[in-house]
Amino acid sequence: MTAPTGPSARADATRDALIEAAIIVFARDGFQAASTRAIADEASTNQALIGYHFKGKQGLYLAVFEHLVSQMRARIGERLEAVVTLAGSLDPASPDARATALTTLQGFASAMVMTLLRPETSAWSQLILREQQAPSAAFDILYSGFMDEVLGAVTQLLRVCRPDLELEEARMLVVTIMGQIMALRVARAGATRLLDWSTITPERAAAMAARINANIAALLAGKD
Amino acid sequence: MTAPTGPSARADATRDALIEAAIIVFARDGFQAASTRAIADEASTNQALIGYHFKGKQGLYLAVFEHLVSQMRARIGERLEAVVTLAGSLDPASPDARATALTTLQGFASAMVMTLLRPETSAWSQLILREQQAPSAAFDILYSGFMDEVLGAVTQLLRVCRPDLELEEARMLVVTIMGQIMALRVARAGATRLLDWSTITPERAAAMAARINANIAALLAGKD
DNA sequence: GTCTATAGTCGGATAGAC
């Protein structure tokens, strides 16, 4: 830390380049199929440096997920905390509070849909989806670093609107709402084929977000 | 075909064993990470036979998806055709028809949820999910052999209940409904962690199916 | 810190015996 270009500046640049490259290659090919050579090429560095900086392929993989969590927190951490404190202060008995919770939840859902459908987050989704299917140590990093809080915030908001539901019932409803948000990502090939969408334009993403917001309103108004 | 144990009986048994083994190993490890040796071991046969019967690893992979489609059609093909003809005969103007369509759709959704959450279909889901993320030639086999018809039937039923929606709007609603059905499979690790479910018992699967049916009723009753 | 070179492993495909 003696100068802008300190002793470890180059090393940090190498680490960052490797992580960015690893996100792309791990997401595209999966952990096993991704080769350290392909990652090093993508990062324009040397294959041996993966061993030096991350102790091996597995270490780089975990570093990718730690990077992901910190990136996500940087993007929506503030908003997330605001939602959590808001949810805690709302009184389920008040109709006003229920309206506020619904609007907040819809805003949150829209933000997620638009983020998920942005092309540059495709790699993140793939990495997370793979971990959901076959959780490794990386899933713990994800869940305790990020998903935990998001799901908790959504559950809290939902319970303001639906105080009639038991906690487990509310959580199942959260799962179905999150399922709608993720559907276009997760079943992308099938969904775009059904919809006859060759690409997902911003307009189409907005239409999906609107559809989901209408669904949320219907689900949080109902009596069951 | 001269006798019960005809000339090719053993060959067929080998082919079948390899396909069953391949379903397990491809689902667990993905195409690239799955080794032909692991598949042959699982099938208790010889690695060289994959080349003989299927021309190679890729050929076996495609054979797996053809097998999957025929299995699915055997399981729900009849029901599917009944739904298609029913949907075609219903009059959107009649309240009775709308009630019938809703009930049929709910029955269909329940069957899907229960099927998806049965442990033995885990491998199928994994294979399909991988193809959704990175479609290969196998995805065409799946879509034109099966998904096409399922999505079409669901869309038809839905339009009976919601004649107010444009076709594309209706299809987006189909995507969000299918998303709910798949959520527990697709985001299994996150969902079971939120719900604090270490295993998905039949009771829990039924609870999810009930939740989804209530959601469908709410979504098909609404005005938007 | 970065690079080259290589050791050691494992994979898919296939030739040829039975």
Add this chain to the structure above:
DNA sequence: GTCTATCCGACTATAGAC
């Protein structure tokens, strides 16, 4: 049809020069 044996390519990890 099935099996053994093997070729050849690709991979991770690491030793050692700079």
